[in-house]
Amino acid sequence: MNLQRPTRSTLVEQVASQLEKLIEEGQWPVGERIPPEPELVEKLGVSRNTIREAIRALIHAGLLRTRQGDGTYVVASSSLGPVLQRRMERSKLSETLEVRAALEQEAARLAAQRRTADDIKQIQITLGACGAAEQSGDMEAYITADLAFHKQVIVAAHNRLLSELYDSISESVTNSLSLASFRWDLVRVHSQLNERLLEAITCQDSAEAGETVRSYIQASQDALLDLTEGGNTEHHE
Known part of the structure; x- marks a missing residue:
C-alpha cells in the first residue's frame, strides 16, 4: 500500500473544504460573521496559520470577505455565485434580463x-x-420590495441551485438599474403582473405563472429600450 504523508497544502484544502461545506449547507448563512480564529483552531485542531490560509482561499473564491x-x-x-456575478457585470443589462427571464x-x-x-x-x-412603497412614492423602496417579491417566488420553487443562480443574476440587475430607469408607469404594470403571478401560484397554475413572468420581463x-431611445420622462403623480 502506497501512502503519502499529508502536506501542509492538503491540510489547508481539507480545512477550506470543511468551512465551505458549512457555508453551502447554510450553517453559516450569507451575512453572518464566522467564528474567530481561536475558536476554529480549537474545533479543528489545526494551527492558526492553517486556518488563516483556508480563510484566505475562501476569500479568494468569493465566499468570505474580511471587514x-x-x-x-x-x-x-x-x-458559483461570485464567478457568475463577475461574468454578469461584463454583460449588457438586456442580456442579463434575458437570462433572468429564463430562470x-x-x-x-x-x-x-x-x-x-x-x-x-x-x-x-x-x-x-x-404596494406600500408605491403608495408612498418611494421608488428605491419599491425596487427593493419588488426584487424581494421575485426572490420569494424563487424560494417557493424549492430548488437550491436555481436560487443560487438567481441571486447572482438579480444582484447584477440591481446594480445595473438606476432609479431613473424605473418609471412609475412601469411600476403600475409590474404591480398588476405581480398580483397575477401570486394568484397563479396560489391556484397552482404553472402555465399562467410562467406566462406572467414572461410579460413582466418583457x-x-x-x-430599457425606451430609456436608450431617450424616454424616461414620466414622474409619479
Whole structure:
C-alpha cells in the first residue's frame, strides 16, 4: 500500500473544504460573521496559520470577505455565485434580463407546483411591501420590495441551485438599474403582473405563472429600450 504523508497544502484544502461545506449547507448563512480564529483552531485542531490560509482561499473564491476590525463575513453561499456575478457585470443589462427571464419563468412554474402555505404567506408579505412603497412614492423602496417579491417566488420553487443562480443574476440587475430607469408607469404594470403571478401560484397554475413572468420581463425590456431611445420622462403623480 502506497501512502503519502499529508502536506501542509492538503491540510489547508481539507480545512477550506470543511468551512465551505458549512457555508453551502447554510450553517453559516450569507451575512453572518464566522467564528474567530481561536475558536476554529480549537474545533479543528489545526494551527492558526492553517486556518488563516483556508480563510484566505475562501476569500479568494468569493465566499468570505474580511471587514477590518469587525471580522470575516459570509458573502456568498457557493463559489458559483461570485464567478457568475463577475461574468454578469461584463454583460449588457438586456442580456442579463434575458437570462433572468429564463430562470424566473421556470421558477414560477415550479413554485406553482411546489409552493407551501408559508411560501404563499411570504410572497404576500413582499407584495404588500411593494404596494406600500408605491403608495408612498418611494421608488428605491419599491425596487427593493419588488426584487424581494421575485426572490420569494424563487424560494417557493424549492430548488437550491436555481436560487443560487438567481441571486447572482438579480444582484447584477440591481446594480445595473438606476432609479431613473424605473418609471412609475412601469411600476403600475409590474404591480398588476405581480398580483397575477401570486394568484397563479396560489391556484397552482404553472402555465399562467410562467406566462406572467414572461410579460413582466418583457415590460422591463421595453422600458430599457425606451430609456436608450431617450424616454424616461414620466414622474409619479
